[in-house]
Amino acid sequence: MESIVLEDIRKYTPDLTQNWSDERFDACLVCLDYNKHQSGIVLNIIGVAEEDLTLTWTAEVTDKLIRTWRDIQEATEKGAEGMVVLLLKKYTPYKIIERAAKGTGIDYWLSEKMSLLPFQHAARLEVSGQIGKDDARYRAKILQKQRQTQQSDYTKLPVYVAIIEFATPKAILIKR
DSSP: OOEEEGGGGGTSOTTSOHHHHHHHHHHHHHHHHHTTOOTTEEEEEEESOOEEEEEEOOOOOOHHHHHHTOOHHHHHHHHHHHHHHHHHHHHOSEEEEEEOOTTSSOSEEEEETTOSSTTSOOEEEEEEEESSOOHHHHHHHHHHHHHHGGGGGGGOOOEEEEEEETTTTEEEEEEO
């Protein structure tokens, strides 16, 4: 089974600040620890790919880290953003280049990884996270996020919707 390394979140977002990447990595680590996961856990991927990956990391969860991310709802959202960095790298030709403004129905603008025009918007991304296992809520969130992205359909750019559920863990990445 192929594996992905959680620490890679820190190096796959060169167009955003290192602080952004570090925060998403830390939040992701806290969410996995919250659900009692250890390095080597299987991450189920559905959507643009249907496969299981081994998720590994070497960092330790410290009391300081847990205190920093005590608001588990915020950690879940930021952790999901971190996890999607790895999914974009593996399954799409895109990378995150810019935070989208409120009211656009998306979280981020994407650019092609190998584009000669590195800051040209080429796709859109909406991300959400879920800390616990609740399949009905998970399915509802997928539909809600897909509808939400319609606000920026005027761009005619492809849009990806990602939902990360940390309890199982599983991730859906769909292209609409």
